[in-house]
Amino acid sequence: MRVRFCYAILLLGTTLLPRVSVGETWTIEGPNNATISVDSACVKRNDPTVLSDTDHETRPVWIDCEFAGKRVTLMMVGLSRVLTNYNDFSADKADNLFDEITVGTDWYPLRERLSFFGGSSNSSFTPVARIHSDGWICPDTKKGCGPPERVVDLKVIGSQVATVALLTIGDFEKGEVKQADGRTIGVRWRFPEPVGKMIATFSF
Numbered sequence: 001m002r003v004r005f006c007y008a009i010l011l012l013g014t015t016l017l018p019r020v021s022v023g024e025t026w027t028i029e030g031p032n033n034a035t036i037s038v039d040s041a042c043v044k045r046n047d048p049t050v051l052s053d054t055d056h057e058t059r060p061v062w063i064d065c066e067f068a069g070k071r072v073t074l075m076m077v078g079l080s081r082v083l084t085n086y087n088d089f090s091a092d093k094a095d096n097l098f099d100e101i102t103v104g105t106d107w108y109p110l111r112e113r114l115s116f117f118g119g120s121s122n123s124s125f126t127p128v129a130r131i132h133s134d135g136w137i138c139p140d141t142k143k144g145c146g147p148p149e150r151v152v153d154l155k156v157i158g159s160q161v162a163t164v165a166l167l168t169i170g171d172f173e174k175g176e177v178k179q180a181d182g183r184t185i186g187v188r189w190r191f192p193e194p195v196g197k198m199i200a201t202f203s204f
Helices: 054-059 089-101 106-112 193-200
Strands: 024-027 034-039 040-043 061-067 069-077 114-123 129-137 150-158 163-170 174-176 184-190
Touching: 024 061, 034 061, 034 069, 040 163, 054 069, 061 193, 069 193, 089 106, 089 114, 089 129, 089 150, 089 163, 106 114, 114 150, 150 193, 163 193
Parallel strands: none
Antiparallel strands: 024 034, 040 061, 061 069, 069 163, 114 129, 129 150, 150 163, 174 184
16 A cells, blocks of 8 residues: 655755756757756766657656765656546646556556655646656655655656656755744755756756
8 A cells, every 4th residue: 555644844856955066957858859957967878779759759768866975866758648638637646657657667666665745736738737746755664654765756747749757766855844933843855956956847
């Protein structure tokens, strides 16, 4: 069963720690004309396989990054089925989409320890439909889900002719959530700052 526990405030995508890379970015093309701007600390994995046009639409594009020893991997992949129903673009579909996106990869077994914590969605195809959900990989489902082993970000974009997902999994940075009076009210686990900026650029 999927774990649904939350013992802290989860804030992914940004951090207060200083950047390690020089801040330069470059663009990587993914399936179905999807693109993402990535930090100079990231590299695209080489894939010597000669692909057909159909394979290009669904074959994953892997991107590996490292910031101050924190390792994060992104995967862009086209879904074999095009989501054209607005009901498909709902954050509560994140679990099923994770299964579909990762099948046949080393990430697929993580589904048993994955927990998403909601997210946001836009079912309009003008200009694109979107799902964005955050979560984490639990170290031991029998003992709850905190602190996480790794953090997760799933972003899915869709047009009338293609659906492409960006799945990000990696190390996190920990910080405290404080009130105005300085009292700590929670703990946050999130990607290094450049990762959140990269995810925001993912689009057609």
